[in-house]
Amino acid sequence: MQSLLDSVLFPPLQAVCGPLDATVGLYVVDSLAAFADRFQVALTSACLFIVTFHILKWFVSPAVFGATYAKLTPVDKFRWNEKLISVIHASIATVGAAASAWHTFSSLPDSLNSMTNYELILGVNNTPLHRDFFIQTSIGYFLSDLFLYTLPPIHHSAFEFFHHIVAGGSYTLGVYYQWGTWIQINFLLNEVSTPFLQLTWFFRYTGLRHSPVDKTNRKVFALLFFISRVVWNSIFCWHVIQALVYVTIDPWVTPRLFWVQVVLIISHCSLQYFWFYRIMAIALGASSAPGEPVAPASHAKSQ
Numbered sequence: 001m002q003s004l005l006d007s008v009l010f011p012p013l014q015a016v017c018g019p020l021d022a023t024v025g026l027y028v029v030d031s032l033a034a035f036a037d038r039f040q041v042a043l044t045s046a047c048l049f050i051v052t053f054h055i056l057k058w059f060v061s062p063a064v065f066g067a068t069y070a071k072l073t074p075v076d077k078f079r080w081n082e083k084l085i086s087v088i089h090a091s092i093a094t095v096g097a098a099a100s101a102w103h104t105f106s107s108l109p110d111s112l113n114s115m116t117n118y119e120l121i122l123g124v125n126n127t128p129l130h131r132d133f134f135i136q137t138s139i140g141y142f143l144s145d146l147f148l149y150t151l152p153p154i155h156h157s158a159f160e161f162f163h164h165i166v167a168g169g170s171y172t173l174g175v176y177y178q179w180g181t182w183i184q185i186n187f188l189l190n191e192v193s194t195p196f197l198q199l200t201w202f203f204r205y206t207g208l209r210h211s212p213v214d215k216t217n218r219k220v221f222a223l224l225f226f227i228s229r230v231v232w233n234s235i236f237c238w239h240v241i242q243a244l245v246y247v248t249i250d251p252w253v254t255p256r257l258f259w260v261q262v263v264l265i266i267s268h269c270s271l272q273y274f275w276f277y278r279i280m281a282i283a284l285g286a287s288s289a290p291g292e293p294v295a296p297a298s299h300a301k302s303q
Helices: 002-017 019-038 040-070 074-107 115-122 129-149 158-177 181-205 212-246 255-283 297-302
Strands: none
Touching: 019 040, 040 074, 040 129, 074 129, 074 181, 129 158, 129 181, 158 181, 158 255, 181 212, 181 255, 212 255
């Protein structure tokens, strides 16, 4: 990777910067090389998600869904395949996060509420390969989605861009600084509800809206959302907040980065309570909004 970047990027940089500023060009090249080497899984994941999207768009969806897919508008066809990619990512993230989180829990030498494990899970440590792999896979998903947002027909909201930049950026900071990845892998467990949310969208176009299957799917979605995003996040975030009082901030992790991550953790947990309130308000008829599940932030594209 280094030799490739040296041969491709350095000559133009040197031509622009001049001989006297060659060190600037080398610094840029070295930085890009270090980033590419550190995030190889994320970059590979992004490419695979983009390729898969186009395979779905041009071959799989027209062949499998036939007339239903053919009747969709260009925007809905785009969203159809985005949601298929979302389901694929959510499935990978859920299985990977569950396996990685269980591995971490089972390997803890003491209970979660111990000084030793506070440092073990929240201190600056080399991230286990299994955890790093699945977090980087999700970073790649966010990158691929942001790339797809720029393709016509342009139809994504500013909030969708903002969500992906913040979420992907937070995961990237965790992987780069090797801090907070244990928190992030547990948040990926939230993705267990995503496939069921996306199914509610597909049912609109397949004649199953308000059918017994659709109603059952909505109940499953609400239950999984409650378990993974309200109950689990509450328990998990409580332990994290307790641990933050005792963990020594490593000099490698600047206080600014530390508190940015803390704010994002608290914001993520708080947002889930709001979305669950909206879901239950609709389910109980306490809202005048249309009878569709309200998409949580990490599923913003579902509406």
